[in-house]
Amino acid sequence: MNFIKKRSSMLLFTALITLYTASAQTDSAFTCASCMCKKDATPAGIMLSHTHSKGEWMFSYRFMNMNTRGMEQNGTSISNDQIYNQYLFSSDRMSMNMHMLMAMYGVSNKLTLMAMTEYRQSSMNMVAPEGSTHIHNGVPMSGSMAHTMKTSGFGDLSITALYSIINSSQHHVLFSGGISIPTGSVQNKGDDGSMYPNARYSYMMQQGSGTWDVKPGLTYTYKGDKLTASTQLVSTIRTGYNQVGYKLGNELGFNNWVAYQWLPWLSTSLRAELLQTGKIKGNDPTLYAYTEPAANAANYGGTIALVYAGVNTFFLGNNKIGIEAGLPVYQKSNGIQASVYSNVNLVYSIVF
Numbered sequence: 606m607n608f609i610k611k612r613s614s615m616l617l618f619t620a621l622i623t624l625y626t627a628s629a630q631t632d633s634a635f636t637c638a639s640c641m642c643k644k645d646a647t648p649a650g651i652m653l654s655h656t657h658s659k660g661e662w663m664f665s666y667r668f669m670n671m672n673t674r675g676m677e678q679n680g681t682s683i684s685n686d687q688i689y690n691q692y693l694f695s696s697d698r699m700s701m702n703m704h705m706l707m708a709m710y711g712v713s714n715k716l717t718l719m720a721m722t723e724y725r726q727s728s729m730n731m732v733a734p735e736g737s738t739h740i741h742n743g744v745p746m747s748g749s750m751a752h753t754m755k756t757s758g759f760g761d762l763s764i765t766a767l768y769s770i771i772n773s774s775q776h777h778v779l780f781s782g783g784i785s786i787p788t789g790s791v792q793n794k795g796d797d798g799s800m801y802p803n804a805r806y807s808y809m810m811q812q813g814s815g816t817w818d819v820k821p822g823l824t825y826t827y828k829g830d831k832l833t834a835s836t837q838l839v840s841t842i843r844t845g846y847n848q849v850g851y852k853l854g855n856e857l858g859f860n861n862w863v864a865y866q867w868l869p870w871l872s873t874s875l876r877a878e879l880l881q882t883g884k885i886k887g888n889d890p891t892l893y894a895y896t897e898p899a900a901n902a903a904n905y906g907g908t909i910a911l912v913y914a915g916v917n918t919f920f921l922g923n924n925k926i927g928i929e930a931g932l933p934v935y936q937k938s939n940g941i942q943a944s945v946y947s948n949v950n951l952v953y954s955i956v957f
Contacts, residue, residue: 644866644869644872644919645917645925645954646833646864646865646866646872646874646917647833647835647862647864647874647917647927648862648864648874648876648913648915648917648927648929648950649667649915649917649927649928649929649950649951649952650669650876650878650913650915650929650931650948650950651835651837651860651862651876652667652707652721653719653765653767653779653781653822653824653837653839654779654824654826654835654837655767655777655779655826656711656714656715656716656717656767656768656769656772656779657709657710657711657717657956658711658714659711659712659713659714660711661710661711661956661957662708662709662710662711662956662957663707663708663709663710663954663955663956663957664706664707664708664709664954664955665705665706665707665709665952665953665954665955666704666705666706666707666952666953666954667703667704667705667706667707667950667951667952668702668703668704668705668949668950668951668952669701669702669703669705669948669949669950669951670700670701670702670703670947670948670949671700671701671703671945671947671948671949672698672699672700672945672946672947672948673696673698673699673700673943673944673945673946674697674698674943674944674946675697675698675943675944675946676688676695676696676697676898676941676942676943676944677936677938677941677942677943677944678938678940678941678942679937679938679939679940680936680937680938682944683941685697685732685734686734688898688941689733689734691895691941692895692896692897692898692901692941693733693895693896693897694731694732694733694752694800694896694897695731695732695733695897695898696729696730696731696732696897696898696899696943697730697732698729698730698943698946699727699728699729699730699809699943700727700728701725701726701727701728702725702726702727703723703724703725703726703760704723704724704725704726705721705722705723705724706721706722706723707719707720707721708720708721709767714769715768715769715772716766716767716768716769717766717767717768717769718764718765718766718767719763719764719765719766719767719783720762720763720764720765721762721763721765722759722760722762722763722788723759723760723761723789724757724758724759724760725756725757725758725759725760725789725812726755726756726757727754727755727756727757727809727810728753728754728755729753729754729755729809729810729899730752730753731752731753731754731800731897732752752799752800754795754799754800754801754806754810756793756806756810756811756812757812758789758790758793758812759788759789759812760788760789760812760813761785761786761787761788761789761812761813761814761818762785762786762788763783763784763785763786763820764783764784764786765781765782765783765784765820766781766782766783767779767780767781768780768781768782774828775827775828775829776825776826776827776828777824777825777826777827777828778823778824778825779823779824779825779826780821780822780823781820781821781822781823781824781839782819782820782821782822783819783820783821783822784817784818784819784820785814785817785818785819785820785841786817787813787814787815787816787817787818787847788813789811789812789813789814789815790811790812790813791805791811791812791813791814791815791847791848791849792805792811792849793805793806793810793811793812794806800896800897804891805849805889805891805892807892807896807897807899807900808851808853808885808889808899808900808902808905809899809905810899814843814847814852814853815847815848815849815852816843816844816845816846816847816852816853817844817845818841818842818843818844819841819842819844820839820840820841820842821839821840821842822837822838822839822840823837823838824836824837824838825837830866831865831866831867832863832864832865832866833863833864833865833866833872834862834863834864835860835861835862835863836859836860836861837858837859837860837861838857838858838859839857839858839860840855840856840857840858841855841856842855843855846886846887849889850887850888850889850890851885851886851887851888851889851902852885852886852887853885853905854882854883854884854885854886854905854906855882855883856880856881856882856883857880857881858878858879858880858881859878859879859880860876860877860878860879861876861877862874862875862876862877862913863875863876864915864917869919870918870919870920871916871917871918871919872916872917872919873914873915873916873917874913874914874915874916874917874929875912875913875914875915876912876913876914876915876929876931877910877911877912877913878910878911878912878913878931879908879909879910880908880909880910880911881907881908882905882906882907882908883906884902884903884905884906884939885902885903885905885906887902888902889902898940898941898942899942899943901940901941903939903940904938904939904940904941904942905939905940905942906938906939907936907937907938907939907942908935908936908937908938909933909935909936909937909938909945910933910934910935910936911931911932911933911934911945911948912931912932912934913929913930913931913948913950914929914930914931915927915928915929915930915950916928916929923955923956923957924953924954924955925952925953925954925955926951926952926953927950927951927952928949928950928951928952929949929950929951930947930948930949930950931947931948931949931950932947932948933945933946933948
């Protein structure tokens with residue numbers, strides 16, 4: 606993974622040096638064609654891909670659905686029976702829906718500001734050994750009946766500045782720097798009769814990080830007549846521990862994608878994503894770590910690679926609808942975690 610970090614950083618640094626001369630020759634008259642903000646072939650799962658011209662707005666709604674099936678340990682599938690050797694419960698599937706509202710505004714021809722809020726809905730199906738009956742948090746639990754945990758609420762608010770370092774007719778280098786404001790709750794609790802009656806749910810069922818996070822990124826994009834290609838490094842750096850007593854792991858995302866404009870109103874894309882997440886530091890002292898794998902802070906973080914295929918359609922001038930579906934090709938998690946099964950991204954945006 607260190608090799609990937611060094612190689613990707615070198616790739617983006619080389620792009621900056623190589624394209625410096627091209628940027629010096631950029632016309633002083635800035636056009637939206639060079640900032641790529643209209644007929645934007647960016648896949649639905651990529652958000653920080655372009656700036657806007659001065660005074661221009663973009664609004665978008667984004668939807669992300671992630672599903673898991675089964676469990677894995679250090680890259681190998683593991684059965685529920687194996688999990689029961691360590692934990693009272695296992696999770697055979699989980700679903701998370703994320704609804705995101707985003708606004709972008711061109712402060713100048715090089716600087717764009719972005720604000721985004723999100724609403725999360727998480728559902729996790731819990732199972733216990735068949736026929737087992739025991740007391741958990743004062744509540745009788747039986748393996749003959751599956752239990753579903755659900756949480757929903759607004760997540761963290763992010764504010765980001767995007768600055769166009771190089772912006773020629775074909776080559777674009779973009780720096781993004783953002784902060785994540787901890788508006789999402791880390792205090793979601795279960796109802797009476799649930800696995801966590803009036804007690805905090807596990808880490809992944811909370812809505813936010815509970816910390817102020819820094820989100821730097823760097824993106825290079827090539828745009829031809831019909832072909833667009835891009836490579837991007839984005840990260841999330843946690844700055845401290847939250848009020849509960851833990852901090853989520855830092856994140857590093859590496860994306861490479863290519864898109865082709867088949868018709869004025871249609872483009873398709875292919876994308877490869879590599880995401881590395883660090884371990885949780887600290888813990889929630891109210892959680893019994895062996896209730897379920899997600900209640901154990903040691904079972905977080907790792908590396909996952911996914912491949913996506915997407916379609917964008919453009920209509921009524923500057924309206925865009927894009928959809929993208931992804932499948933994992935590699936996953937190696939710390940400890941025992943849910944196996945990602947599928948990921949779907951949807952976006953609607955308008956520029957004016």
